[in-house]
Amino acid sequence: MDISYYLYLSAILFTIGAVGVVIRRNAIVMFMCIELMLNAANLSFVTFARINGNLEGQMVAFFTMVVAACEVVVGLAIIVMIYRSRRSASVDDASLLRR
Amino acid sequence: MESAMTLTSNTLVYFVALPLLSSALLLLLGRRADRWGHVLATTVAGATFVFGLIELFAMVGRDEYSRAVHQKVFTWISVGSFQVDAALLLDQLSICFVLLITGVGTLIHIYSIAYMADDPDRRRFFAYLNLFIAAMLLLVLGDSFLNLYVGWEGVGLASYLLIGFWNKKAEYATAAKKAFVANRVGDLGLSIAIMIAFAVFGTVTFKGIEEQAESASQAAMVAIGLMLLLAAAGKSAQFPLQSWLGDAMAGPTPVSALIHAATMVTAGVYLIVRSNFIFDNAPTAQFVVVLVGAITLIFGALIGMAKDDIKKALAASTMSQIGYMVLAAGLGPIGYAFAIMHLLTHGFFKAGMFLGAGSVMHGMNDEVNMRRYGGLARYMPITMVTFGLGYLAIIGVPPFAGFYSKDKIIEAAFNLGGTKGIIFGSLTLLGAVITAFYMTRVFMMTFLGKKRWSDGAHPHESPFLMWAPMVLLAVGSVASGFLLYSGKRLEYWLKPVVDKHGHSHEEFLSHTTVTTLALSAVAIGVAIAIMKYRGDVPTTAPENVSPLTKAARRDLLQDDFNEAVLMRPGQALTKVLVATDEKVIDGAVRVVAGAAVGSARGLRTIQSGYVRNYALLILLGVAVLIAAVWVITA
Structure with missing residues (x-):
C-alpha cells in the first residue's frame, strides 16, 4: 500500500477540522474539530517519520499529544465557565470581552 | 567737583515699610478693620511725612556734598558679576519728592476720610492709598534703576486699582485697564533701558552708571535716553502715550489729586531728572525730550480748552503742565531745577484744585459738567477761595507759586539760543496764554455767572476735614514758589545732584523781558476768556464749533488714532x-x-x-x- 495515502487521509482530516472550526458555532464541536486537526497533524508527523526512517516525527507527535491534553484541560474549563454564565455553548454569544 | 560723601543709614527702609505694612494689614484684616482703617492709614502717612521732615532737617545740617544718605536693605540679586542690592538713597532730589508725596499724601488722606465717608469700601480705598505711598516712596528712594522699577510698577498697580476703585461701572473698569495698558508700553521702555544699561555698564545703580557715563558710546546713551523717555511718557501722560490720563479721572477725586496730578504722573519727570547723567551725554535724546514736552504742553492745553467735565479739564491741564516740566528737564542742567520747582509748585496748586473740584462735586451730587455749575461762589466760599488761589498760581500771576516756576521755564527755553530757543520759548509762551484762557474758563464756569444747576442740587460747603487740606494746599500754592525761588534756594539745593560741573549759560533774553512777556501772555489769555464767558453759558455744549474744538473735545483724536493705527x-x-x-x-x-x-x-x-x-x-x-x-x- 502506498504510504502517501496516509498523507491524503491526514489532509482530509485537517480540512474537515478546519472547515468545522470555521463554520460551526457550538464550542464543543469546534473543540472536537481542533482535536481533529491536531490528530491530522500527528498522523502526518508519524507518516513522515516512517518515510524518513527516523524517530523525530514520532517524538514531535508525543509533544503534540501533551499540548493537546493541556489544551483540553484549559479549553474545557473555559467552555464550562462560559456555559455556566450564559446558559449557551455558542461561541457567537461570547463575542464580547465583557458581559 | 568735590568728592561726594554718602552717609549710611538704617532707618530709610521705614519710609517704604510702614505704609506697605499698613496697607497689607488693612487688606488682610478685611471688614474687621472697617472702623479704624482710615485712621491707621492716615496716621502712617502723617508719620512718614514727619519722618521726612526729620530727614530734611538732618540733611540741611550737613554740608553740601555729604547730604545724601544710603541704606543697603539686603542683597537682592547676586549672580556672577551681576549684583543688585535692594538699597535706598535719600539725596537732595529724593527728599523733595519724599516731602511732596508724604505731605500732599497726608492731606489727601485726611480729605478722603470725609470724601469717602459714605463709601462702604473706604478701608480698601485707604489700603490702596497707602500701597501707593509705599510704592511711590520706593520709586524715588531706589538707588538703582531696578529698585526704581519696582516702585514704578507698584505705583502703576496702585493707580490701576484706584482708577478702577468703583469698578462696578464698566466704563470705570475700562478706564483703569486703559491706564494700565498705556503704562505698560512705557514700562517696556524702562525695562529695555535697564537692559541696555546693564549690557553697556555692567551695573544698574545710578552711581555706577554715572561714573561711566561720559566714556560710554553715544549710540548706547541715546538708546537708553530714548527708552527712558518712553517710560516717562507712559507714566507722565506725555505725547504719544497721553490718552489714558483723561479717562483716569474715573477714579475717586482724591486719587486724581494725589496720583494723577501731584505725584505719580510726575514720576516721568523724576526719572528724566534722576537720569541727568544719561541725558547730558546724549544731546539727541535730550532734544527729543524737549520736543515731547513742547508737543504735550500745547496738546494738553488745547484739550483743556474744550472740556466741559471739570476733572477732565484739570487732567488736560496736568498733562500740559507736565509738558512744561519735561521740556524743562530736557533743557539740561539749566532746566532740571526748574522742572523740579514747577513739579513741586504744581503738586500744591493742582492737588488743591482737584480737591476743590471734588468739593464742588461733593456739594453738587457728583455732577462734573461745568455747564451745570455756575454761581457757586456764594454757596462754597472756602472752595472758591482755595480753588481761586490755585487758579492764580497755575496761570502764573505773581506772587503765586506758578509764576516763579513757569517763568523760569519760559526763560530757560528762550535761553536755549538760536532758532530752537525762539521756537520752544514761543511755544511755552503760547502754552501760558492757553493755560490762562482755559483755567479762567474753568473758574468762571464753576464759580461765577448765573446758576445753571438743576433743582435737585443743593450746593453746600464741604465739611472741615475736606476744606482744611484745601486751605493748606492753597497756602502752598501761594507761598511755595517764592520760598523755593528766592535766593535760588532750590537751584543750589539740587546742584550737587543735577549739575555737578556747574554749567554756566548765556542769557539771550533778560529776566525782565521774559517776565513781561509771560505776564502779557497771561493777561491776553485771561482777557479772552473773560470776554467769551462773561455772558450766559449754554447748558449744553454748542455744536457749531470749529473742527479744532471738535477734535479737542475728543482728546485731539489720540484715541481715534490709537484705535485706527494700533488697535x-x-x-x-x-x-x-x-x-x-x-x-x-x-x-x-x-x-x-x-x-x-x-x-x-x-x-x-x-x-x-x-x-x-x-x-x-x-x-x-x-x-x-x-x-x-x-x-x-x-
Missing part, C-alpha cells in the same frame, strides 16, 4: 493669528488624528469578537504564508 490692525493681526492657529496648526493636528481614527475604524471591523472569524483569518494567513514560501523556494 484695529492689532485686532486684525489677532484674527489672522487665531485663524492660522485654528486652520493650519489645529488643522494639521486634526488631519493626523483623523487619519489615525479612520484607519482604526477600518481595522476595528476585523476585531468582531467571533471566534470563527479569527480562525478563518489564521487559516488564510497560514495559507498565504505557505504560498509565499512555496513561491520563493520554487
